[in-house]
Amino acid sequence: MDRNGFLSKLRGKDIQPVCLRTRMHHQAYKACYFSPASSDIPGLTLNSFLVEPKGEFSYVDDTGTGENRAIYLHASLISADIAETTMIMLWSVVRDTCHSNCTDVNIFFDTNLLQSDNEGGSPASNNRPSSPTFIWNATADAHDLTYAKVANFRTDVNIYPPWEYIYTTVTVEDAHASLVFYPFDSYLADIFAFAEDASNNDTVSLIIDSTSGLAADLEITAEFKNKEPSFQENIDDPLIFLRVTLQRSDALKAYCIIITITFWLITLMIFLIVITAICGFRQRHEIFVVPIGTVFAFTQLRPSMPGAPDGFGIILDFFGILPCLVLLCIASTMMVGLYLFADPDDASRGKLTWGDFMDALKVKHRARKYWAFAKSLVGLAHTLKTSDDRPRLSIRRDFRGKCEVVRTDYSMM
Incomplete structure (x- = not known):
């Protein structure tokens, strides 16, 4: 019944409503009630209309649903286990825009994205979900607070490698979506949900009102894919399509790199x-x-990396601890052999000083000089091989001890 039709019925009856002021959802309203004599008007019930704060008259339909009904949820992250590929989310119904005579609302989740599905043991498929994950009863929440269950439910969301299953595919190597790339690995978790009226299967808006929660050693970011223009062009229904990205925190990455350098x-x-x-x-x-x-100490430091998989095989092992263990094993073997054939602490042995390092650098410099001298000999021999004349060669040492090859050409004498 529209506004004009409702007013025309009131003009034909001598009915004086009794109005009271009330507050609903943090807004002030004036609710008007009718006497039992008004029961002969079809479609007229108690609390039939509300006067908005601005004074605008609006009629409330008996069903109380309307086209703009929305369910607001609070999403809380409980935990995220990459090894088990599971992310636990706790959902709470925080608000319903329906004011009176509200019907039940079925909330559906894409069970293929969840760890445990509600399909009753039937084979997995890509059909539209038929079994709701949660049934929202607004009447019980408003009038039976003592015995009504808490409007909370939990979902175990699967963790996947990064990929765009709607648009383009990203290779696992580029995305680092494996524990092998720890601590530089990255993962995704998709959440898809929608709501329907249980009485007529009409679409009800499902909105995330707020989020909370943290996971240890992980950096988590969320992106609402349903708000992208490309998504809204194809789907007009108000639903939830949330993409969660899980990465290791920067502090954890820095710790692992410092340990490897050490x-x-x-x-x-x-x-x-x-x-x-x-x-x-x-x-x-x-x-x-x-x-x-040190060999045994390194094996004990390896498990100190938070979230690292058991055993060896990550990228830091191949570039860090495994080569170091090989060198340490070689050093240990050499040290044991040294004690078998000699005494490293013998007093006749000289002590290592900084002068020894400088002498080693001088030897390196001399080796470069000898190498340059050998190259000059090779070049001169190649020149003599291609020449008809056979000059005499002699080696001359200057006052600084530098040697050079001197060529004597007797044809010029």
């Missing part, structure tokens, strides 16, 4: 100590246990 620094220092002991420099007996103890 592995390499310790390994190189120990390997240098073993090399100096083999080359005849004196080392204390305590150094003997350092390479062997």
Whole structure:
């Protein structure tokens, strides 16, 4: 019944409504009630109309649904387990725009995106969901608060590799969607839900009002795909299409990188100590246990990376701890062999000083000079091979000790 038809029926009856002021959903309204004598007017019930704060008259339909009914949900992230490929979400109904005579609303989720489905054991398919995940009873929530159940429900959402199953496909190698790429791996979780009126299957708007929750060692971002223009052009129904991206936090990435660099620094220092002991420099007996103890210490530090998979096989293992363990095992073997055939702490051995490092640098400089001298000999020999004359060669040393090849051409004499 529209506004004009309703007013025409009131003019034919001597009915005086009794109006009271009330507040609904943080807004002030004036509710008008009729006496029982008005029951002969079809479609007229108690609390039949409301006067808005601005004074505008509006009639409320008996069904109370209307085209603009919306259910507002609060989404809370409980936990996210990448190893189990599961993200637990807790949903709460926080508001319903229906004011009176509200029918039940069925809330459906795409069960193929959930860890456990509600299809009753039937085979998986891409059909429209038929079994609701949650049934919202607005009447029970408003008039039976003592015995009504809490309007909460939980969904276990699957975690997938990053991909755009509607538009384009992204390869797993480019997306780093595997524990092998820890801590640089990335994952997605899609949530698709819609609501329908249980009495006539009309679409009811389903809106996320707010979100909350954190997951340890993860950086989580959410994107509403249903608000994109390309999505709204194809689907006009108000529904939820949420895409959640899960990545390792920056602090965790920094920690893993620092640990890997530390592995390499310790390994190189120990390997240098073993090399100096083999080359005849004196080392204390305590150094003997350092390479062997470090091998076991590294294996204990590996599980300290938060969220790292058990065992070995991630990218940091191949570029960090595994090569370091190989070098440490070689150093330990060399150190054991050194103690079998010599005494590294013998007093006759010289101590390693900074002067020894400088001498090593000088040897490197001399090796470069000898290499340049050899190259000059090769070049001169090639020149003589292609020449008809056979000049005499002599090597002359200048006052600085530098050697050079001197060519004497007797044809010019």
